[in-house]
Amino acid sequence: MMWTTMSCWNATIKEVLWVQMGAPPEVVARLEEAVASSAAMGPPRPSCVGEDPALDQFIEAYCEMLIKYEQELSKPLKEAMLFLSRMECQFKTLTLSNSDSVERNRSASDQFDVNNIPLDPQAEDQELKLQLLRKYSGYLGNLKQEFMKKRKKGKLPKQARQQLLAWWNAHYKWPYPSESQKLALAVSTGLDQKQINNWFINQRKRHWKPSEDMQFVVMEPHYYTDDNVLGNPFAVDFPHEGFL
Structure with a gap:
């Protein structure tokens, strides 16, 4: 019975800690005060075995329920913490890679400026036109079709x-x-x-x-x-x- 009483006391303390998650500030303050007071008093003294078998059975079942409740709540919390840790690592990796890319581009740009390599404006314009056509060719095609439809619906020549x-x-x-x-x-x-x-x-x-x-x-x-x-x-x- 001593083990059951201690387990129940520990499980009750854990349950209070779990209830604090997502509770309003005033409720959290009261719960923290109750936990501190209970911890100062220490666990309850064990009662004699067999003094109240029905109560003993109820407390044991309640303690088992609290332990299962703790396990059910701790699993998604651990998964969430693991997910956040992975996301944080990915963000750090992306940040570092972007920083390296910017630094490389800056170095390459500085190198071009130092060497004073002549650039062909016409070639740049042509490349820009090709990029725009590749990106917006579908949109331009739709606009042309809409224009032809409206032209057909308009006045005749x-x-x-x-x-x-x-x-x-x-x-x-x-x-x-x-x-x-x-x-x-x-x-x-x-x-x-x-x-x-x-x-x-x-x-x-x-x-x-x-x-x-x-x-x-x-x-x-x-x-x-x-x-x-x-x-x-x-x-x-x-x-x-x-x-x-």
Whole structure:
């Protein structure tokens, strides 16, 4: 029982020390005062074995629990201290290596200055350009693609618009070019068929309104397709026109 009592007293002191970790300052002060007072009094006197078996069993179990608690807490603390020690060594190594590198570069620079070696500005500029291109080539490529997209979405070239307007004025009564005419317009203007389709769609929405006798034709697209030219009241193919 004497061993159990001493072990329990030691474990209790250790438990108090562990509880101090992360506790507020006022709590830490009270705990330190209690530990100092207990240490001054010394361990409790052992009681007689068998005086209270239930209490003895409880104290023994409690002491074992405190010892396990100490082991569980000490393991992560040791690991943390080991990790901090390794990190400190790595930082010291990096600091020393950087210092050596700076010193070597400084010495090399001083050596160049002493020897007065002539430098080629054009070669330096070329090397700098190559480094910048290697570093930012992907970013520049993305910017170029975005610029091309915005350019396609913007206004059409002036000459291309003039040719489309010429076709529009010549076919104002029925401004629906056939597929062959769209292909010819694409060749002459340098635009693709999607751009041409969009231009005619926007132009009709803004500047054209079918007459009353032509509204039924607009509602029936098959009247003005290439396959049904006879049903179209206005011819849609004009190969004799010069601007096509």
